[in-house]
Amino acid sequence: MTAMTPDDLEFLQRPLHGFLTVSTAQPRPVWFEATGDGLIQLFSEPDALKVRRARRDPRASIVVAAPVGERERWVSVAGRVSIEPDGAHDLAARLAPRYWDLDDPVRAADLEAILKGDLVRLVIHPETVRRYAY
Template identity: 45%
Template structure:
């Protein structure tokens, strides 16, 4: 379902905005996340086990991920509506890969601190299985 143009955006280390169903009485509130897209076309990210988003996903296992090209570039975005599965396995390895993807080699101290934190945190890997993909700009 992902096009080459989608992958050109999603394969970059851009932040995604993840939205899950809100708690009763709340509005949806997108949160910035690190992510990667797999060869199979799923998107994955990680979360700490006790996070609110995981509790919301237990009740409604759907989410959206929106990724936008930065200002100064030709406009472009990809929105993924997805069913989400949550996994224990692979979460720490994903967190390590994403730390390397989003923090460059000049950020040695930050990378080391994050990787040390991933060793002790109870992490989960969230896999977004796309059900619909939209993209823009719509012209």
Template identity: 50%
Template structure:
């Protein structure tokens, strides 16, 4: 589903915005997240198991993620919609990989924070692409 240009954007350490179905009368509210493109061309993030995002995904397992090139670069974005599955396996390893990717492997300033995640109940959320939209200049 992804083009080579999409893959190039999706393998950079950029923030994505995830949107899940809101609860009650609330409006959808995207949230910034770290993400990883898997070898199976799915997008995955980690989350604390007790967050509202996880409970909403358990009720309605659909989400969208948008990744945008930074200001100063040619306009380029990729939007992915699909079913989301929640997994208890691999969440801590994903959190560590993403921390290394976004903070840097030797970033001592954030080491205590990342170490604290390893004692938490984390889940891995996998977005299975059903629809991909893109724009690139």
């Protein structure tokens, strides 16, 4: 299976953590967004280990699983990752309310600090999509 289904996209639009693996790195929980055209995008600091590894080897995967208390379900997307210099700040601002209560002044300050930093946008171009639902 190489394309995401509408059901996959609906699941991936929820505020769930994805676990990103770049090259041979260990997975890390990340905020992400599934775009309407089936791409997965996230943001990071340009000197982060995951970005440095993606520059050397542009293979990446992300696995997103339903939380405890829901029926078992996951979607895994693997493919080439591109590192884009634009759009990361907008993406971070768009994702923050999915994961944080921005009425909390501490979280609002955390977001402000993120948005002041240098960021890049990572985009996974799916080559393989696998899923499981029980």
